Structure formats: structure tokens, C-alpha cells
Amino acid sequence: MRGQIQRKIADPVNSQTLADFKVGVDNVIFSVDTLLHRLLVLLVMRQQEPFLGHWCLPGTLVRQGESLEDAAYRILAEKIRVKNLYLEQLYTFGGPNRDPRESIDSYGVRYLSVSYFALVRFEEAELIADKVSGIAWYPVKQVPQLAFDHSEILAYGHRRLQNKLEYSPVAFDVLPDLFTLSDIYQLYTTVLGENFADYSNFRARLLKLGFLYDTGLKASRGAGRPASLYQFDSEAFAKFKDKPLVFI
Amino acid sequence: MRGQIQRKIADPVNSQTLADFKVGVDNVIFSVDTLLHRLLVLLVMRQQEPFLGHWCLPGTLVRQGESLEDAAYRILAEKIRVKNLYLEQLYTFGGPNRDPRESIDSYGVRYLSVSYFALVRFEEAELIADKVSGIAWYPVKQVPQLAFDHSEILAYGHRRLQNKLEYSPVAFDVLPDLFTLSDIYQLYTTVLGENFADYSNFRARLLKLGFLYDTGLKASRGAGRPASLYQFDSEAFAKFKDKPLVFI
DNA sequence: ACAAAAGTGTTTTTTATACACCCATGC
DNA sequence: GCATGGGTGTATAAAAAACACTTTTGT
Numbered sequence: 001m002r003g004q005i006q007r008k009i010a011d012p013v014n015s016q017t018l019a020d021f022k023v024g025v026d027n028v029i030f031s032v033d034t035l036l037h038r039l040l041v042l043l044v045m046r047q048q049e050p051f052l053g054h055w056c057l058p059g060t061l062v063r064q065g066e067s068l069e070d071a072a073y074r075i076l077a078e079k080i081r082v083k084n085l086y087l088e089q090l091y092t093f094g095g096p097n098r099d100p101r102e103s104i105d106s107y108g109v110r111y112l113s114v115s116y117f118a119l120v121r122f123e124e125a126e127l128i129a130d131k132v133s134g135i136a137w138y139p140v141k142q143v144p145q146l147a148f149d150h151s152e153i154l155a156y157g158h159r160r161l162q163n164k165l166e167y168s169p170v171a172f173d174v175l176p177d178l179f180t181l182s183d184i185y186q187l188y189t190t191v192l193g194e195n196f197a198d199y200s201n202f203r204a205r206l207l208k209l210g211f212l213y214d215t216g217l218k219a220s221r222g223a224g225r226p227a228s229l230y231q232f233d234s235e236a237f238a239k240f241k242d243k244p245l246v247f248i
Numbered sequence: 249m250r251g252q253i254q255r256k257i258a259d260p261v262n263s264q265t266l267a268d269f270k271v272g273v274d275n276v277i278f279s280v281d282t283l284l285h286r287l288l289v290l291l292v293m294r295q296q297e298p299f300l301g302h303w304c305l306p307g308t309l310v311r312q313g314e315s316l317e318d319a320a321y322r323i324l325a326e327k328i329r330v331k332n333l334y335l336e337q338l339y340t341f342g343g344p345n346r347d348p349r350e351s352i353d354s355y356g357v358r359y360l361s362v363s364y365f366a367l368v369r370f371e372e373a374e375l376i377a378d379k380v381s382g383i384a385w386y387p388v389k390q391v392p393q394l395a396f397d398h399s400e401i402l403a404y405g406h407r408r409l410q411n412k413l414e415y416s417p418v419a420f421d422v423l424p425d426l427f428t429l430s431d432i433y434q435l436y437t438t439v440l441g442e443n444f445a446d447y448s449n450f451r452a453r454l455l456k457l458g459f460l461y462d463t464g465l466k467a468s469r470g471a472g473r474p475a476s477l478y479q480f481d482s483e484a485f486a487k488f489k490d491k492p493l494v495f496i
Numbered sequence: 497a498c499a500a501a502a503g504t505g506t507t508t509t510t511t512a513t514a515c516a517c518c519c520a521t522g523c
Numbered sequence: 524g525c526a527t528g529g530g531t532g533t534a535t536a537a538a539a540a541a542c543a544c545t546t547t548t549g550t
Binding site for chain 2: 019022063066067069091095096110112
């Protein structure tokens with residue numbers, strides 16, 4: 001905050017030492033492939049220097065009149081078509097020398113990244129391939145070294161996802177309208193690992209919360225007993241707003 | 249991210265529509281007056297337009313070569329002298345029109361604020377009054393309307409403080425080397441309100457964690473039985489790192 | 497002696513964890 | 524009929540919550 005005006009009035013001495021910033025938004029977009037039991041993150045390949053040909057998180061510059069969150073949604077919409085998603089601000093990375101271009105044009109320009117974290121439904125998400133570009137879902141466990149400090153951003157986003165899943169109902173923003181309890185369970189095990197609770201206890205806890213409505217409909221998927229299809233009851237969930245919630 | 253260079257090379261069409269940013273850091277600095285049972289936040293009075301004469305959060309512009317966190321520490325050090333504190337990034341507010349100067353010099357310049365949240369020890373903190381200025385601890389419940397969107401930032405910081413206190417040991421960063429269990433209890437009740445747990449249960453839970461060492465020393469403060477003075481044992485605490493922690 | 501503050505213990509309720517077992521379907 | 528996945532129940536352990544009581548000080 002405080003730009004030219006204050007520099008002239010209040011701080012003429014230090015005016016050269018202030019940093020000028022380019023502000024961008026980078027998204028850590030996760031999805032869960034429950035069939036293959038993999039947590040995926042969306043990566044794009046850089047089409048120009050620096051880091052030409054390296055994978056990185058999808059990012060964009062913020063436009064005039066556009067909020068940071070709008071920019072995050074825009075970048076997401078440019079890369080994938082998806083109806084339901086969860087998105088929130090993650091962290092702001094703004095240290096010096098996080099972008100090699102800072103030294104090149106050496107006007108003291110700094111590159112700041114406000115990162116956002118998103119979770120989308122894998123089965124629904126449709127990747128938008130632009131002409132040239134590389135764009136792909138990468139299993140989080142197999143992500144290569146990323147451009148800039150994006151590996152660090154991704155690691156931070158991964159931790160946030162795990163916490164979010166345990167303490168808030170993000171999963172339901174990403175599940176289809178009708179889903180089975182084991183759909184949820186698969187999602188949780190994939191993201192959190194196998195050691196958090198067995199199916200039976202997970203089930204009991206979730207149902208006791210009372211915001212899952214059993215439609216009576218059944219889903220038959222190959223062998224085994226057909227599962228009940230549930231619906232998220234946002235009215236019944238409303239009373240949990242503000243209260244801390246543990247889902248695992 | 250991506251500034252002049254990319255504008256010329258990759259996106260000449262939209263170059264006018266991109267926003268330029270002034271980046272500042274604003275701190276929400278809390279302290280707890282356990283004697284008067286009040287949660288306090290540090291406010292300063294603006295010395296220039298816009299919002300001349302209004303209270304706001306202490307903030308600063310980021311300098312060349314200075315990280316965001318460095319800037320946050322610098323602004324804190326300019327306002328108070330304090331040895332122990334907890335500080336972390338809070339949130340980045342960067343929507344359009346959050347600063348009236350945007351419309352004035354209308355070059356499309358945007359004012360972005362990376363906010364930091366800090367907790368310091370009230371008894372130890374010494375306010376640094378610069379020549380003219382107003383600077384004061386305000387009870388959070390009695391804070392007036394603040395300049396810019398700082399009321400919103402404060403509200404966000406307040407929520408974060410409450411969560412932090414419940415789930416992490418921030419309190420111990422702010423307690424003196426030797427403290428009594430009721431010191432901690434007072435701190436918790438002041439921040440979280442009176443309805444979280446009674447003293448007896450709070451005590452039992454905290455001691456069971458095993459990282460508080462009873463020095464055997466006693467603190468006698470007026471009437472009543474003298475309290476044992478405890479010490480935070482960071483070695484014994486180490487095993488709780490990474491694990492989720494609930495303190496209330 | 498008694499009020500005030502610290503500290504201990506006990507009882508009840510709730511929640512977590514680990515299982516064992518029954519149910520409905522496809523092949 | 525049996526493998527496969529869905530669903531229920533139970534027994535035990537641990538934790539949370541409520542509250543009664545004892546101890547040690549100052550006055």
C-alpha cells in the first residue's frame with residue numbers, strides 16, 4: 001500500500017529503495033482419481049523463458065478491475081471446464097529472487113504470487129488444451145521439479161488440502177449430486193492415506209452428523225451389494241457453520 | 249508475476265488491461281491483558297490522506313530485497329519493542345477499490361495488502377511513540393471504524409487468533425519464561441471467552457501433554473495459595489510437531 | 497477463622513478404535 | 524455358492540465435561 005503519494009510526502013529519502021511489484025495468481029488445483037487411488041494436481045508447461053519447457057502451476061496476471069479471486073477463477077476456467085469446485089486463497093509468496101526475471105531487468109521489480117488452492121471433481125473436469133501447450137493431471141507423488149518456487153507452493157497446498165479435508169466439508173463441493181458413502185471414503189483415503197479410520201467408523205461418524213440424506217436409490221457397480229446413494233443436505237449442514245468440524 | 253517482458257512478447261493485446269500493484273504489509277498485532285481480561289490490538293493513527301486522522305493497522309511498503317515477512321517484522325519493530333512474539337502470514341487483500349488512491353491517480357495502480365498476524369506479550373511490549381503520532385492498544389471489542397478495509401483484516405485476524413490458540417502452542421511464545429497454569433488459563437479465557445473448559449479440566453489436559461515442567465518455584469500474588477511456576481519444555485514438545493494439537 | 501486462589505480427585509457421558517458379523521449382488 | 528463390496532453392531536478404551544473437594548496462602 002501507499003505508493004507515489006506517500007513516497008513524495010513522507011518518505012522521499014527511501015523512495016529508491018522501495019520495491020515495485022508484478023502481482024500474479026498461481027493455482028494449485030487438485031483432483032482425486034478415486035478409481036486409481038491417486039491425488040492429482042494440474043500442471044501446465046511453460047511456453048516461454050524463463051523455465052521454458054518446465055512444468056509449473058497454472059498462473060496469470062491480475063487485470064485491472066479484477067479481484068485476486070476473480071483472477072484465480074479465470075485461470076482455472078481457462079484450463080478446465082468444471083461445474084463444482086472448492087477454491088480458497090492459499091498463501092502469498094513474495095520474497096526477493098523468487099523469479100529469475102528480477103535480476104534481468106533489474107529495475108527492482110519483484111514478482112509476487114498470490115496462490116490459490118482448488119479442489120475439483122476429477123470425473124467431471126475437462127481439460128482445455130490450447131494450441132501448443134502441455135497441460136496435464138500429475139499424480140502428486142510423481143510431480144517433477146517445477147519452475148520458480150512452484151514446488152514449494154504445491155507442497156504448501158498439499159498440506160492445506162489434507163487439513164481442509166479433515167476439518168471442513170470440502171469433499172461435498174466436489175462430489176456429484178448423488179454419491180455413495182464409499183465414494184467419500186475413497187476420496188478421504190486417497191488424500192489422507194490409509195491410516196485414518198476404518199470404513200465402519202468413518203461411516204458411523206459421518207451419518208451421525210445428520211446432513212447426509214439417504215435417497216433410497218441404489219448404485220450397482222459390478223460385483224457386490226449395491227450402495228445407497230446419498231445427498232448432501234445443506235440445510236441440515238447449516239447448523240455446523242462456524243463450529244469446528246472433524247470429519248475423519 | 250510476469251510483467252513488461254511478457255506483455256511485450258506474449259500478450260501485447262491485453263497490455264493495457266493488466267493491473268500494476270503497490271504492495272504493502274499490514275500487521276494485526278494482538279496482545280492479551282490478562283489482568284483486565286482484555287484482548288488488545290495495536291492501532292496507529294494515519295498522519296496523511298487518505299483517511300487522515302483515522303485509526304488503522306500498522307503497515308509499511310515492502311523495500312527492495314526485503315521479504316514480505318521481513319517487512320512485517322520491521323513494521324512491528326518500529327512500533328513496539330518486544331522480545332518474544334509469534335508472527336505468521338494472515339491473508340492477502342487485493343481487490344480493486346480497496347484504497348481510494350486507486351481512483352485518484354487512476355493509472356490503474358492497485359493497492360495490495362499482505363496482512364500478517366502477530367501475538368506479543370502485553371506486559372513486555374513497549375510502545376514506541378514517534379514524534380507526532382497516535383499509537384495505542386485498543387480492546388478488540390471497542391475498536392472504531394478503521395481506515396481502508398482494515399476492519400475486515402482485523403476481523404479475519406481475530407478469527408485466526410482464536411483458531412491458533414486452540415490448535416497450536418502459540419501461547420507459549422508469548423508467556424514469560426516462568427509462568428503459572430492460571431496465567432495460561434487467563435490468556436485462553438480472555439481470547440476465547442469463558443465457555444471452553446473449566447480450570448480443572450484445562451489443567452489436567454495441559455499437564456498430561458507432558459511438555460510443561462514444574463520448576464517447584466512458587467509465585468505468590470496476594471491472597472490465595474501460591475502457584476507453581478512452570479517452564480515450557482521445547483524438547484518434550486518436539487514430538488508434537490506435525491501432529492494436530494488441541495489445547496482447549 | 498475465613499476468603500481467595502491453587503490444586504486434586506471422582507463420576508458421568510461422549511467419542512474413538514478395533515473388530516466381528518450379516519446383507520445383497522454378479523458371476 | 525462364493526467372492527465382492529455394502530452395511531450393522533458390539534465391546535473396549537480413551538477422552539471430554541461436570542463438579543465436589545482439599546490445600547496453602549494473606550488478612
